[in-house]
Amino acid sequence: MKTELNRRQLLKLCAAGASVALTSGLSSISVAATRADNTLRLSVNITPGVLNPMLSRAAAEYMMSEMLYSGLTSLGTDMTAQPDLATEWSSNDDVTQWRFTLRQGVKFSNGQELTSKDVVASLRKLLDPETGAPGRRNLGPIKMVEADGDYTVVVTTETPFADLPVALTYPTAKVVPADIIATNFDSLAQVPVGSGPFRLQEFRVDEVAVLVKNPEYFVAGLPYLNQIEIKTFPDAAGSTAALLAGEIDMIHDVQPTDFARIDQASGVSGLRTPSGRFLDVVMDTTVAPFDNILVRQALSYCVDREAMIELVADGYGTPGNDTPINAAYHYYADAPHKSYDPKKAKTLLAEAGYPNGLDLELIASVKPGYRSTMAVVLREMAKAGGFNISVKTMDHSSYLDQVWKKGKFYVGFYNMMPTEGMSFNLLFTSGASWNETKWNNTTFDEYVRLADETTDSEKRKELYANAQSLMQKEVPALIPCFFDILGAKADYVNGYEQHPRGASFAFHKIWVGSNPPTKS
């Protein structure tokens, strides 16, 4: 019966179209009914798979751990550190030692009180290479973490590191009870024990996660919501239809192709925030042909960056310059964008020893959908430059297992980082957590290291500018365009501020309005 999928789907879609029109009256009743229980129903496109907060690696997982756990600091929408468990912090003069003062009376969901020993144990566990926590390197050059009394934590760094409070907002840097770390760390994969604004009630992978209000949350009055249901909608069209029909209240991640339609519908509104989120074409610079810088440069001249935004991001984006930094960052070095110049690409390619063109296989995961769109667009654009790229798509879990960080030519997808240094240290320095390109450029490493160490804003600006122009010249990865963060919510959902980082959510500040939506 599955063999008739195509015809049936077509029929179903037609029927769905008709029934939306018929049942819109009904749906507004069901929406009104949910107001009383103060529940938010949210859709995500990739199911949260990893529950252990220290091992999470995708937006839906960050979302869950942000609700279930707390960190020392949290990230504001202006990319500054805001109080979370720590109420205040200060450093010594040469920014090598930071003191964080903790809130008192914070309770874990198992009833234990959260004290400095839990924070110390958590940070140490995160820094332990054996834990395998993603973004371990992003916490900064931490040398030592110690408790000073029950409510003060002292963090000492190897080198001066001015961004430490911001670095500690990394989504995996959550605090869990010290005794669980010592005896039963793996249990966090099933049973969360945290101090976040919500508690886990039910979790079915690929389906739904139900989180309920933590009545003992340390910020009085928060969260406003009684319950959040995170529903997995692998299909973007399904998620959009559900929002328009009133079955969900908010979509975390809207595909650019759906955005205009949602924004125009009544009762719902699109949310759009410029961001440093990007798609890149990762090249393993240690293997042929990408070990030849000319090949990489040739490819970078094959991209019409403005057209790329139009075709891949449907106009909801900004052009990229082969660095992970764009205008959403503080120290963005505005340089002229590389022009689309297939002739130059051909010349470079011939110079590199491929006068007859080069055959390549580009791998793209099917999620999010624009990965393979970009691959197809690049294939077409690069034809003129002498590249013959065949595109291979792959389902997301196989991609994570087999290709990500291992493949030599694939499409990667990354969120914005709080600071330039964190972005570089996540992906492009020699010691990067996810050093996919294996570029290992010592000059670049040095720029980033020096910038990390200084608090002098002018000096930082110059160093980060150098780092950016070096990437632009050597092209360890092709970064043709940045994507705005796109989401959508029903008009009665209040208090949600979209975060450009794409990994912070602040759902505890959302409330659902009492005015039931009026649908036409």
Add this chain to the structure above:
Amino acid sequence: MLFLIKTLRALMRSPQGAVGTVLVFLLLLISVFGPLLAPQDPESFNFGSRFAPPSAEFLFGTDWFGRDLFSRILVGARSTVLLAILATFIGTASGALIGIFSGFVGGWVDELIMRTIDAIMAIPGLLLALMILTVLGSSSLNAVIAIGVAFAPGMARISRSTTLAVRELDYVSAARARGESKLWIIFAEILPNMVAPVIVEATIRVAFAIMTLATLSFLGLGAQPPSPEWGLMIADAREHMFRSPWPILAPGISIALVAIAFNLLGDGLRDVLNPHSQE
């Protein structure tokens, strides 16, 4: 040759046979000559005319990259239709051989083969194809093999039951009495007398193969983008459905037409080749 012409004539007499034959014939022409007929490169972008409705320049309209849908359908016919026929052929040939052998030899060999086939048939065809593709990796050719393998058990059953009926007939007993070898009996006596039902079954299965192939591509396991394979075109067009219906309608209607054509031809052939209705 004479047999072929006779069959064709009989086919043209029934309405569904006639329609099916003409459609399938046209389709094969398009599959073979489609790339030559296509007015444009099926992969080249037309920035100025994204989501264009059908017009004189773009007969079926354009898709989200401004690619000409008419050219894509023409070029894609080859990978969609010919590959489906190839998949059916693989399934039919292997299935029929297994079935005849099993039916003719009989005894415990028959039991063993048929119970194994029962076990395989317990897995739905599409699932089996998915499983095979997971092992082989996704590509058009692997999808063809997967569908062929998934089709074989059903074919084996049909040919076995026909063989069982034919085996008992007098001319087979005569051949046995003459002391002919088993292989000779299988190929010279049994095979020609069971070709008709197998051909009918295979024709109808082509329609299934096209849909399964499209389904696999739709799921991202068959053809790879930007190939103009019809199932893949539908899968890619889904997210643009609300801005323009043409990218999804053109391949959708094409698949439906092809499936109908092969079904009609199969029905027609069944009437013509069935010995009981051949008065």
